[in-house]
Each structure stands twice: as structure tokens, then as C-alpha cells.
Amino acid sequence: MKIGVFDSGVGGLTVLRALLPRIPDAEYFYLGDTARLPYGSKSQATIARYAVSSSQFLIDQGCEFLVIACNTASALALDEIGLTAAPYAVPVVGVITPGAAAAAAISQTRDTLVIATSATVESHAYSAACESHGLRSIEKACPLLVPLVEEGWIDHPVTAEVTRIYLSELHRQASNASLVPDTLVLGCTHYPLLREVFEAGVRELWPGHPAAVIDSAEATAREVERQLNASFSNRPAAGIRSPATRFYATDSVVKFRQLGTRFLNQPISDVELVDLGG
Amino acid sequence: MKIGVFDSGVGGLTVLRALLPRIPDAEYFYLGDTARLPYGSKSQATIARYAVSSSQFLIDQGCEFLVIACNTASALALDEIGLTAAPYAVPVVGVITPGAAAAAAISQTRDTLVIATSATVESHAYSAACESHGLRSIEKACPLLVPLVEEGWIDHPVTAEVTRIYLSELHRQASNASLVPDTLVLGCTHYPLLREVFEAGVRELWPGHPAAVIDSAEATAREVERQLNASFSNRPAAGIRSPATRFYATDSVVKFRQLGTRFLNQPISDVELVDLGG
Numbered sequence: 001m002k003i004g005v006f007d008s009g010v011g012g013l014t015v016l017r018a019l020l021p022r023i024p025d026a027e028y029f030y031l032g033d034t035a036r037l038p039y040g041s042k043s044q045a046t047i048a049r050y051a052v053s054s055s056q057f058l059i060d061q062g063c064e065f066l067v068i069a070c071n072t073a074s075a076l077a078l079d080e081i082g083l084t085a086a087p088y089a090v091p092v093v094g095v096i097t098p099g100a101a102a103a104a105a106i107s108q109t110r111d112t113l114v115i116a117t118s119a120t121v122e123s124h125a126y127s128a129a130c131e132s133h134g135l136r137s138i139e140k141a142c143p144l145l146v147p148l149v150e151e152g153w154i155d156h157p158v159t160a161e162v163t164r165i166y167l168s169e170l171h172r173q174a175s176n177a178s179l180v181p182d183t184l185v186l187g188c189t190h191y192p193l194l195r196e197v198f199e200a201g202v203r204e205l206w207p208g209h210p211a212a213v214i215d216s217a218e219a220t221a222r223e224v225e226r227q228l229n230a231s232f233s234n235r236p237a238a239g240i241r242s243p244a245t246r247f248y249a250t251d252s253v254v255k256f257r258q259l260g261t262r263f264l265n266q267p268i269s270d271v272e273l274v275d276l277g278g
Numbered sequence: 279m280k281i282g283v284f285d286s287g288v289g290g291l292t293v294l295r296a297l298l299p300r301i302p303d304a305e306y307f308y309l310g311d312t313a314r315l316p317y318g319s320k321s322q323a324t325i326a327r328y329a330v331s332s333s334q335f336l337i338d339q340g341c342e343f344l345v346i347a348c349n350t351a352s353a354l355a356l357d358e359i360g361l362t363a364a365p366y367a368v369p370v371v372g373v374i375t376p377g378a379a380a381a382a383a384i385s386q387t388r389d390t391l392v393i394a395t396s397a398t399v400e401s402h403a404y405s406a407a408c409e410s411h412g413l414r415s416i417e418k419a420c421p422l423l424v425p426l427v428e429e430g431w432i433d434h435p436v437t438a439e440v441t442r443i444y445l446s447e448l449h450r451q452a453s454n455a456s457l458v459p460d461t462l463v464l465g466c467t468h469y470p471l472l473r474e475v476f477e478a479g480v481r482e483l484w485p486g487h488p489a490a491v492i493d494s495a496e497a498t499a500r501e502v503e504r505q506l507n508a509s510f511s512n513r514p515a516a517g518i519r520s521p522a523t524r525f526y527a528t529d530s531v532v533k534f535r536q537l538g539t540r541f542l543n544q545p546i547s548d549v550e551l552v553d554l555g556g
Contacts, residue, residue, distance in 0.1 A: 009320045036314060041428070043530035046313045147425040158439055166435070175479070252321035277555050 003068045004058030010038040011189030012069025018221035026242045035250035040074040040117025053276045068094040075125035080171035086134045092200035098223040099216030100129035103183040111179040114139045116187030138173045142166045149190045169203040184211040247271040279304045282336030283345045286315040289467030290347025291541035297497035305522045313528035317350040318395025329355035346372040353403035354386045376501040377494030378407035381461040389457040392417045394465030416451045420444045427468045445479040462489040525549040
């Protein structure tokens with residue numbers, strides 16, 4: 001089984017990291033479209049064009065299943081990616097629906113907060129997915145968090161302060177709308193690296209009943225496993241061999257290796273440079 | 279006279295703003311390669327590829343002179359752009375040499391500080407340009423400043439704090455190298471919007487002898503004027519008619535108009551969407 005995992009950069013490696021132990025009997029092809037990142041500040045037309053060419057590349061490598069680990073591409077281009085994959089009968093799973101489902105599975109109040117890139121928030125893909133799971137939601141774009149993570153300021157007072165400002169705004173919006181959120185969905189693959197900062201922030205702003213912080217990577221990996229088991233019933237049992245991984249990037253492979261290791265939480269050896277045009 | 283002005287985004291509009299009153303008898307073609315920005319975090323090969331296709335577009339519009347308003351493209355791709363423009367006999371002016379010359383023109387101590395994107399700093403184009411003007415320099419990448427400007431956090435305590443952190447690091451490096459800097463070159467077109475923040479920062483860190491803050495936009499416009507007067511001796515005298523401007527962007531024209539107005543300091547009416555591939 002060849003599984004393609006696609007992100008605009010290295011953030012989607014947190015999804016690959018969740019997939020590896022869960023579906024070890026697979027060959028993984030990870031593509032980071034680093035020459036054209038970030039997607040989160042760009043228009044739907046541009047994001048769709050980039051996501052389609054990236055997905056086509058993974059299909060051309062023989063991938064039989066596509067995981068769109070990029071929240072922005074999942075929010076704005078899942079239909080276009082689906083149309084690209086359909087002629088090859090390649091299923092496509094994004095991160096938005098699993099993330100909303102994970103919040104729905106544990107929310108008692110049925111109110112949730114979502115933080116994401118500007119493009120993801122403007123698409124309202126998360127609020128639609130939450131609504132279909134019976135959740136009310138408030139979304140907030142947090143454009144500074146990706147640059148802060150990429151600068152390596154993970155455990156840094158400036159990052160704590162920026163997070164506090166964004167969460168305060170969410171708190172104000174939730175109060176105005178009379179929502180009692182008990183879940184906070186991390187709607188961008190960079191954000192899990194700031195999990196402790198978010199957990200401190202929600203404890204400070206909602207003392208007594210802090211929202212649970214939800215990372216869609218684990219939920220997405222579970223959904224991929226479920227679909228694989230349902231569609232490919234003759235799959236060998238998990239755990240019989242270790243997964244193989246191949247990495248592709250559209251810009252500097254050195255930078256991908258360095259930054260990616262932090263997201264995958266294990267060394268990345270070979271990365272192949274690919275040209276998707278542009 | 280058709281003058282092409284190129285940047286990865288809207289930042290280069292600060293250079294266009296300096297050109298308009300100085301060379302009003304021209305028709306300006308401004309291209310922001312917004313679908314592929316930022317350049318400052320990418321590799322030389324990718325930056326050169328993007329800069330060459332952008333420059334070719336402006337030449338195809340009939341531009342007779344190219345101004346590379348993007349510091350990163352000037353630092354890493356000026357040779358490649360020159361090779362692209364040479365067959366058309368189109369002169370090319372970047373922002374690095376004029377910026378270094380402006381520092382050299384006023385520095386008494388012959389020591390200068392340069393802040394820029396990661397790619398610009400890693401290229402050491404500024405230190406080479408400074409050295410050729412008899413200046414010693416210390417360079418520092420400031421990757422968070424562009425996102426802070428784009429978030430609109432111009433007059434914001436977080437931006438002041440981030441600037442203080444970057445300038446403190448420069449101060450430490452300058453002290454270690456026994457430099458006495460009296461000039462600070464803003465080596466990215468986004469930074470002039472933070473001029474007051476930098477001026478406050480250098481007053482705090484170097485009390486008594488704060489460095490003068492240098493914006494290369496004005497220096498670049500002067501260099502373009504000098505070259506035009508030298509090469510096109512039959513130019514009509516300046517001021518006889520108002521300049522015409524055309525704007526092109528590779529991503530959302532709405533966003534370009536909104537954000538660009540702040541950089542150009544005047545309303546931008548029509549922006550045309552262009553596809554450079556990718």
C-alpha cells in the first residue's frame with residue numbers, strides 16, 4: 001500500500017508521525033511544497049492550483065491513497081484534489097473533518113474554538129464541519145504562529161504573549177456569542193508544536209474549565225486506518241514490517257531535513273528535490 | 279519611458295513611491311509575485327527562477343528599465359536577471375548597492391548594521407556591497423518582522439519587543455567585533471513601515487550615539503534617475519506630465535490593493551492578475 005501525504009511544508013510531518021505506528025505496513029510518500037509555501041495567506045484559486053499539482057505528483061509516484069495533511073489545502077481544495085484523484089480511484093482524506101469529529105467526540109458543551117491560517121478561517125470549512133457534527137464554533141486566524149514556530153521560538157515569552165492575544169480575542173468573541181467552549185481545535189499542522197503554550201493559555205483565560213486542546217493529526221490517522229480497513233479488506237495485519245518513507249520537497253532539501261526533523265520527531269535522511277513548475 | 283518595478287509582494291511599492299515624484303515622466307509597471315512570496319525564506323535556485331520569470335514578464339510588457347525593488351531578489355538573483363534583460367538592452371538596478379552607498383555616504387565610524395530576510399543575510403550581498411564602499415558591517419536576519427507588518431501590528435508592543443530582541447543581538451555581535459555602528463540599513467522593503475520602531479530601538483540600545491536608520495528606497499530611486507539621465511540623454515525634462523502606473527499581481531488582486539495602499543501611501547485602483555506558472 002502506497003500512501004501519499006501532502007502538505008505545503010514540514011507541518012504535515014506531524015500527521016505522518018501519527019500514521020507510522022498506526023499503519024506500519026505501508027510505503028509513505030511525503031511531499032512538502034516548500035517552494036510555494038505558505039498557502040495560508042493566499043487565494044483559493046492559487047491554493048487549489050498548487051494542491052492539485054502536488055496531488056498529481058503523488059499519484060504519479062503510484063500512491064493509492066492520499067492524505068491531505070495541510071489544513072489550508074483541505075479547507076480550500078479538497079474538491080479539486082478529489083476530482084484529480086477520482087480517475088485513478090485514489091481515496092482522499094483531509095484533516096478538517098477528522099479534527100471536527102475529534103472535538104465532537106469529547107465536547108460536553110457542544111461549543112468549540114478553532115484556530116487556523118487566514119485562508120482556512122475565511123473558508124469557514126471548520127465551522128461547516130463542526131456544524132455537521134452538532135457543534136457551534138468560533139474561528140480565529142493566527143498568522144503569526146507559523147513564523148514563530150519556524151523561527152524556533154517555541155518556548156519563548158513573545159510566542160506566549162502572541163498566543164495570549166489571539167486566545168483573548170477568541171475568549172471575547174465566545175463570550176459575545178454566549179458560547180461555553182470546552183475544546184480548542186488546532187487547525188494548522190504547525191500548532192501542535194505549541195501545544196503546551198495553548199494549554200497554558202486556555203488555563204489562564206478559562207480558569208476552572210479550560211478547553212481541551214485537540215490536534216487533528218491523531219484523528220486523521222485513525223480515519224485513514226478506518227478507510228483502509230474498510231476498502232482494502234485483504235490488507236496484511238499491521239505490524240508485520242516497518243514502514244518505508246520517501247520525502248520530496250520543492251525547495252531546499254537541506255532546510256526540509258533540518259526543520260522537518262523537529263516535526264517528525266525522528267531524523268530524516270534523504271529528501272528529493274522535485275520541480276512542480278512555477 | 280517604461281519602467282518595470284518588481285517585488286515578491288507589496289513591499290516594493292515603497293520604492294515605487296520614491297520613484298514617482300523623482301521621475302514623473304514615466305510609465306510604471308509594478309509586478310508583485312504574491313502567489314510565490316515570500317522569497318526571503320527560500321533557496322537561491324528557487325528565488326532566481328521566480329525572479330527571472332517575473333523580470334521576463336515585465337520585459338514582455340515593453341519595459342525599458344528594470345528596478346528590482348525586492349532585497350532578496352537583488353541579493354540572490356541580480357546576475358540571472360541581468361542575463362535575462364541583456365538581450366533586450368534593458369538596464370537593471372537592484373536595491374542592495376544603493377542601500378550600501380547611502381550608508382557609506384553618511385557613516386563617520388565606517389561601521390554599519392544591516393537587517394534583512396534570512397536569504398538576503400545568508401547571501402552576504404550587503405556585507406560585500408558595504409565592503410566595496412569601505413564599510414564594515416554586521417548582518418542579522420529578522421524573519422518575524424514581515425509577518426508582523428502583514429498582520430498590521432505596526433504600532434504594537436509585540437513588534438517593539440521582537441525588534442528589541444533582534445537589535446540586542448546585533449548590539450552584542452557589534453560589541454564582540456569591536457564595531458561602532460552609526461548606521462542601520464533596512465534591507466527589506468517591509469521594514470520602512472517600522473522606521474519609528476527601529477529609531478526607538480537604536481536610541482534605547484545605543485544611547486548618546488544611536489545609528490541613523492537608512493531606507494534604500496530613496497537611494498534606489500536616485501540611482502535609477504542618475505542612470506536614466508546618463509543613458510537616455512534625450513529624455514524630456516521631469517515634471518511635464520504625471521506618471522502612469524499599472525499594477526500586476528500573481529495572487530489575489532483584492533489583497534494586493536488592500537495591503538498595497540499602505541505601502542504606496544495612495545489608493546491603488548486596478549490590479550491585473552497574471553499567471554507566471556507554478
